[in-house]
Amino acid sequence: MSQRVAKVESVIRAVVAPALLELLEADAAAVTVTGVDASPDLRNVTVWIGLLGESKQTERIWGRVVGVRHDLQRRVNAAMTTKYVPVIHLKQDTGGEYAENIERLLAGLDT
Numbered sequence: 541m542s543q544r545v546a547k548v549e550s551v552i553r554a555v556v557a558p559a560l561l562e563l564l565e566a567d568a569a570a571v572t573v574t575g576v577d578a579s580p581d582l583r584n585v586t587v588w589i590g591l592l593g594e595s596k597q598t599e600r601i602w603g604r605v606v607g608v609r610h611d612l613q614r615r616v617n618a619a620m621t622t623k624y625v626p627v628i629h630l631k632q633d634t635g636g637e638y639a640e641n642i643e644r645l646l647a648g649l650d651t
Contacts, residue, residue, distance in 0.1 A: 542580075548626065549576040549585070555619045556587055556612055556628075563608040567601045574633040578626055585626040587612075588633040602632055 553576045561568040575588040589605055591598040609630055617625050 545578050545580065545582065548582055548620075548622070549578050551619060552576050552578070552585055552587065552616055552626070552628070555615050559612055559615050560589075560605070560608070563611055564601070564604055567604060570597070570601055571605060574635070581624075582622065582626055583624055584629060586629045586631050588631050590633040590635070606630060 553573055556576070557573045560571050560573065564571055570592045572590045572592075573587060574590040576585060577588070578585040589602075591601055591605075593601065609628060612630075613628050616628060620626075
């Protein structure tokens with residue numbers, strides 16, 4: 541990864557994480573930015589979002605996260621000074637759920 545891509549990812553993380561806290565208010569504690577992946581041409585960026593809570597709660601919160609995507613894009617547009625501003629794509633990071641399932645399976649082997 542080039543230094544430029546890493547810098548863009550860092551700037552986007554620095555803009556998106558606090559913006560989510562502000563925009564989601566009460567649900568902000570259940571949301572975390574787990575990663576940012578920019579394409580080599582810096583035209584697109586994937587922001588990985590981790591959610592905490594039960595499935596119905598996370599579905600509702602994910603809907604709110606997707607609903608503020610345009611606000612996040614506006615904030616990134618204002619923060620970037622590059623020729624092209626990457627288009628933000630939000631993806632839900634399910635790594636935590638995967639780890640919980642493995643823990644449950646391993647706990648079941650002990651019995």
